[in-house]
Amino acid sequence: xNMVNLKINNVPCQAPEGATILEAAxxxxxTIPTLCYLKESKRVNGACRVCVVEVKGxxxxxxxxxxxxxxxxEVYTHTKRVQxxxxxxLELLLSIHNQDCMSCVxxxxxxxxxxxxxxxxxxxxxxxxxxxxxxxDDSALHLVKDSSKCIICRRCISTCAxxxxxxxxxxxxxxxxxxxxxxxxxxxxxxxxIGCGQCITVxxxxxxxxxxxxxxxxNALDDPTRHVIVQTAPSVRAALGEEFGLPIGTxxxxxxxxxxxxxxxxxxxxxxxxxDMTIMEEAHEFLDRVxxxxxxxxxxxxxxxxxxxxxxxxxxxxxxxxxxxSPQQMFxxxxxxxxxKKMGIDPRDIYCVSVMPCTAKKIEISRxxxxxxxxxxxxxxxxxxxxxxARMIHRSGLRFVDLPxxxxxxxxxxxxxxxxxxxxxGGVMEAAxxxxxxxxxxxxxxxxxxxxxxxxxxxxxxxxxxxxxxxRVCVVSGTANAGKVLDMVRRGExxxxxxxxxxxPGGCVNGGxxxxxxxxxRNFTDIRALRxxxxxxxxxxxxxxxxxxxxxxxxxxxxFLGEPGSxxxxxxxxxxYQKREKLY
Amino acid sequence: MRxxxxxxxxGTPEQETQLRQWLAEHKEMPGVTMPxxxxxxxxxxxxxxxxxxxxxxxxxKPLADIYGVAxxxxxxxxxxxxxxxxxxxxxxxxxxxxxxxxxxxxxxxxNIKDGECTPDGKFSLDSCRCVGACGLAPVLMINEDxxxxxxxDDDELDAILAKYE
Numbered sequence: 001x002n003m004v005n006l007k008i009n010n011v012p013c014q015a016p017e018g019a020t021i022l023e024a025a026x027x028x029x030x031t032i033p034t035l036c037y038l039k040e041s042k043r044v045n046g047a048c049r050v051c052v053v054e055v056k057g058x059x060x061x062x063x064x065x066x067x068x069x070x071x072x073x074e075v076y077t078h079t080k081r082v083q084x085x086x087x088x089x090l091e092l093l094l095s096i097h098n099q100d101c102m103s104c105v106x107x108x109x110x111x112x113x114x115x116x117x118x119x120x121x122x123x124x125x126x127x128x129x130x131x132x133x134x135x136x137d138d139s140a141l142h143l144v145k146d147s148s149k150c151i152i153c154r155r156c157i158s159t160c161a162x163x164x165x166x167x168x169x170x171x172x173x174x175x176x177x178x179x180x181x182x183x184x185x186x187x188x189x190x191x192x193x194i195g196c197g198q199c200i201t202v203x204x205x206x207x208x209x210x211x212x213x214x215x216x217x218x219n220a221l222d223d224p225t226r227h228v229i230v231q232t233a234p235s236v237r238a239a240l241g242e243e244f245g246l247p248i249g250t251x252x253x254x255x256x257x258x259x260x261x262x263x264x265x266x267x268x269x270x271x272x273x274x275x276d277m278t279i280m281e282e283a284h285e286f287l288d289r290v291x292x293x294x295x296x297x298x299x300x301x302x303x304x305x306x307x308x309x310x311x312x313x314x315x316x317x318x319x320x321x322x323x324x325x326s327p328q329q330m331f332x333x334x335x336x337x338x339x340x341k342k343m344g345i346d347p348r349d350i351y352c353v354s355v356m357p358c359t360a361k362k363i364e365i366s367r368x369x370x371x372x373x374x375x376x377x378x379x380x381x382x383x384x385x386x387x388x389x390a391r392m393i394h395r396s397g398l399r400f401v402d403l404p405x406x407x408x409x410x411x412x413x414x415x416x417x418x419x420x421x422x423x424x425x426g427g428v429m430e431a432a433x434x435x436x437x438x439x440x441x442x443x444x445x446x447x448x449x450x451x452x453x454x455x456x457x458x459x460x461x462x463x464x465x466x467x468x469x470x471x472r473v474c475v476v477s478g479t480a481n482a483g484k485v486l487d488m489v490r491r492g493e494x495x496x497x498x499x500x501x502x503x504x505p506g507g508c509v510n511g512g513x514x515x516x517x518x519x520x521x522r523n524f525t526d527i528r529a530l531r532x533x534x535x536x537x538x539x540x541x542x543x544x545x546x547x548x549x550x551x552x553x554x555x556x557x558x559x560f561l562g563e564p565g566s567x568x569x570x571x572x573x574x575x576x577y578q579k580r581e582k583l584y
Numbered sequence: 585m586r587x588x589x590x591x592x593x594x595g596t597p598e599q600e601t602q603l604r605q606w607l608a609e610h611k612e613m614p615g616v617t618m619p620x621x622x623x624x625x626x627x628x629x630x631x632x633x634x635x636x637x638x639x640x641x642x643x644x645k646p647l648a649d650i651y652g653v654a655x656x657x658x659x660x661x662x663x664x665x666x667x668x669x670x671x672x673x674x675x676x677x678x679x680x681x682x683x684x685x686x687x688x689x690x691x692x693x694x695n696i697k698d699g700e701c702t703p704d705g706k707f708s709l710d711s712c713r714c715v716g717a718c719g720l721a722p723v724l725m726i727n728e729d730x731x732x733x734x735x736x737d738d739d740e741l742d743a744i745l746a747k748y749e
Contacts, residue, residue: 166646171652
């Protein structure tokens with residue numbers, strides 16, 4: 001790599017050729033503020049102008065996020081001129097921003113507010129702009145869009161179109177009428193939006209936020225007639241600590257369980273147990289399709305964002321989707337059948353709360369064919385995100401970091417390492433391989449790791465020789481990548497036996513319901529890898545690492561379901577899919 | 585906020601074939617969205633959701649991308665034009681001579697808003713900035729006919745509208 005020599009604030013330094021001033025400054029220990037720029041975005045637009053810097057010889061201030069370094073360049077990042085320009089640009093943004101900060105859910109982690117403080121913005125009305133009328137789109141089950149908080153940075157558009165391949169929103173109109181909307185001002189609920197929530201995690205303000213369902217949970221906890229239980233997905237424990245100041249990638253399972261118990265849940269359970277159940281059913285389904293000439297490749301169905309993407313954009317692959325419910329739904333279904341029976345509780349009295357790294361899970365709970373205990377008894381009653389759980393813990397006054405480490409309740413709380421890694425891209429595939437390969441060969445597989453399917457790359461392939469056959473698998477994260485892979489499969493360029501898809505880049509650890517990290521962190525830290533490591537470490541430290549070794553799983557089959565793929569298992573743990581029209 | 589067409593879409597199969605063929609031939613052209621929308625407007629006269637969907641499908645782009653371009657440029661129309669296109673000049677000279685009132689009055693008389701078309705397709709109403717006849721201010725045009733030195737009286741406007749079928 002060719003290096004160029006430059007000076008930043010009179011200090012000589014080097015940066016790789018092609019690097020931006022922003023990147024060079026970061027390496028030199030300086031954070032240049034950004035509002036529109038995100039390294040992971042493919043559409044860089046330089047629209048917000050808060051990253052401007054002074055470059056010797058240049059007439060105008062230059063945007064550091066897009067301007068490349070060159071030999072002999074002299075950059076100044078905090079001159080009076082730079083400070084004034086950044087302050088003015090922030091004031092201009094404020095002139096179109098609804099400054100309802102007191103009642104704003106992003107108060108505390110709003111990137112705009114943080115920068116206003118940093119640059120000494122002392123007037124909230126320095127410029128007379130046009131404050132947009134508050135036009136909420138609260139039609140969707142998973143998010144609320146408030147255009148009056150939008151600063152038109154376009155991060156959401158890039159994420160939706162480029163990373164997710166959906167493109168449901170764009171900038172429309174011009175001048176003061178400019179706003180982010182679906183085509184023809186269509187409602188998100190009627191749109192091709194897949195619910196992944198990636199737009200929320202990149203939004204610097206509260207223009208896009210998850211639908212807050214915590215009131216429903218508080219109400220249930222307040223109702224003595226209800227048996228309120230909670231399940232937590234693998235990725236929640238890998239990220240929840242960030243909301244309490246712990247380093248990214250800290251596994252806080254023990255404190256999370258303690259907090260949930262103190263919030264008042266009657267049972268604190270682990271979705272990872274249901275992940276083990278998913279593997280039992282999915283491995284069985286896979287082997288059945290391989291042996292009996294069923295539809296291949298089998299494609300995983302744990303990620304509801306991905307499922308809706310498939311139903312909307314690639315409906316010809318619906319027969320390839322595994323009929324298995326997601327772990328969230330399997331857990332809910334078992335809680336209202338197996339667990340209800342075992343505990344002698346009417347399933348109507350059980351209120352099942354799920355804590356997920358995901359916003360699409362809020363949509364999934366109301367899908368058709370997701371009520372195993374009967375019509376009107378949803379498998380899961382309410383799904384909240386990691387962020388909403390953090391909000392509940394904050395409100396309760398629990399000092400999270402001081403809590404003891406506690407264990408899940410045993411009734412539905414025992415999981416293997418295979419269940420833990422479900423949160424990372426490649427995790428479901430690895431867990432499935434651990435069980436499927438052993439079932440095919442009848443021998444214990446050592447080592448248990450399938451390292452080829454690990455890592456944060458968007459598309460990964462691997463081949464395994466198993467029982468005389470070559471098993472070809474593919475692991476995809478980010479639905480835009482899924483689209484690419486399906487196009488290749490459709491054209492016959494690629495042939496796989498099994499494909500794992502997670503809608504969010506890097507998998508559920510980077511889900512749309514996870515703690516929001518501001519741009520300066522996202523740009524220079526791989527939060528996906530750090531959070532995934534927390535799960536792989538937990539797997540490595542687990543005594544049991546194969547789903548079929550889970551004694552609780554064995555017990556559920558022995559006492560209730562019979563065999564994997566049995567009629568009861570199909571009734572309780574499997575579901576169906578439908579083609580969806582592209583309206584907006 | 586843009587107003588969308590309130591009239592039912594009445595495109596013909598011939599128009600659709602023509603547009604889809606053009607899109608198929610030019611799909612790979614860099615920056616194809618603008619010319620595609622121009623072509624679509626040339627064929628249909630305006631760009632309702634049905635037409636924008638064809639463009640989105642033909643170019644394999646999200647509808648939101650097409651809509652974003654269609655609402656950025658003033659040359660694109662989301663509502664159809666009538667058989668008779670009224671254009672009221674709101675340029676400086678006409679405006680100070682009261683063309684704004686005339687524009688408002690026509691909206692009342694036709695029961696449509698600026699940029700819309702009457703349900704029978706007879707008139708569409710738009711505003712423009714200067715037709716180069718400031719000496720006749722206030723001015724309006726219907727198709728190629730210029731009407732100047734207007735008073736904005738009901739009788740006067742009714743008489744003008746009555747000339748058109």
